[in-house]
Amino acid sequence: MVPTRNGADTSSAAADDLGTAEVFAALARSLAELGAMRPTLEQLVTCAVDLVPCDWAAVAAADHLGSQPARHSAGTDEDLMQTVAEIAGSIGTSPGWDAFKRGTVEYSRDLTAEGRYGSYPSEMVARTPIRSVLSFGLRLRDKPLGVLTLYGNVPDAFDECAQTRAALLAEHATIAIDAATAAYRAETLRVALETNRSIGAAIGILVERHKVSPEQAFDLLRVVSQRSNRRLADLADELVRTGHVSAAEHVSASDQQGAG
Template identity: 40%
Template sequence: MSANSEPTDLALDFVELNKYLFTGGGAATALARLVVHAVKTVPGCAWAAITSWHTGEKPRSIASTGPVAASADELQYRLGEGPSLDAASSREVVWVPDLARDDRWPRFSAAALTETPARGVLSFHLLDEPARCALNLYSSDPDALTAESVTVAALFAAHARVLLLHADSSGKAAGLTTALNTSRQIGAAIGILMNAHHVTQEEAFDLLRQSSSRLNRKLRDVADDVMLTGELPPEEH
């Protein structure tokens, strides 16, 4: 892409990713596509990952382009230091052109140089809620992540923030849809049992709940059976 077309092309790419999310596409797949796109977009980037860090929990990578990025992330989580953690905890851009010449995280730098082919890191803060998130970009050569890389990655990170927010809201919407569907299933099953057994709503719900407990099956699955057959599922022998 040319310098003039790059912002427009990048925006269009993210429009497509957001459309994918809101037409039923999975958030995990969208995030996997995002990190692959980061490698293609940011000059000098060979591998990419996203750190998610909920308060009171250990950080984890919710997407990566493969074992190199995942391993570099995991070293930081295990050692409790590194550019990804600093970026997730602050709003600062963390740029490490050459891990061999950086002394901010001595344990991480030494481990990364020994255990991974990563030689440079560029991390951007993405979100604070529902979890602190950072976009982590790794280079295979020292000084491959340049000032141009920082500029392009900053634009990429701005779009990635929107995608992460959409991924969270689409996940909540999917959860709400599931809950509503389950509620409707149970309500319909209760109505069927009320009519079949001439019992009250509370008594019908108790029949459903007791069957679920005896059979060790989820309430919605027992409700499905009632909707299909008109009666509670038989005891298993």
């Protein structure tokens, strides 16, 4: 038994702290192993419900917010989160919006008695079962990365301990989203470079084969793409790999001469 200065037993509290540390250490490893954006966001909202806990959770990885859920986002109830996004977007303010814009923590303890955020509280009460909202703006190097929002179905859903756990989760979310964003951008760049190389190689093949200019070769690919309803990059890749595109996708000699 470890007494505090006022005689209280702290052994239980110490054990709880150790357990929390172990849980979040395991979470950090799990998020690092996921890497990709979508599973990272899904893991974060699942952990929010289980660890904080809360009734619903949503997270967005974005550099701006709009009336629709961000492209990279996840929620534990998609229909409910769609409604929440519509409410916040139409009004232009909410705990999540303000937390995102300011990089702060916003806690609306009781939406039925909330005086901030315009008509957001009354709309939320009228259209959703949510009664309390806790939002964290996610920033790193003073750059907005997204927002993590937890929801409760009763007022004052988040006591001091829950807020502390939520803040820890937000820190992990910031690091995980930054890593996933970097991985996403690297993959996007890799795909773009590979696509450009394939298109360039395909143009070279057509220039040599049909004795046309590079511009005419590109237009030839574009015509085939439009007629076949296939992506130009896919056609270029097929041409580079096989030396031809499907017979049905060839254009006539007159098209080749007229391309460009």
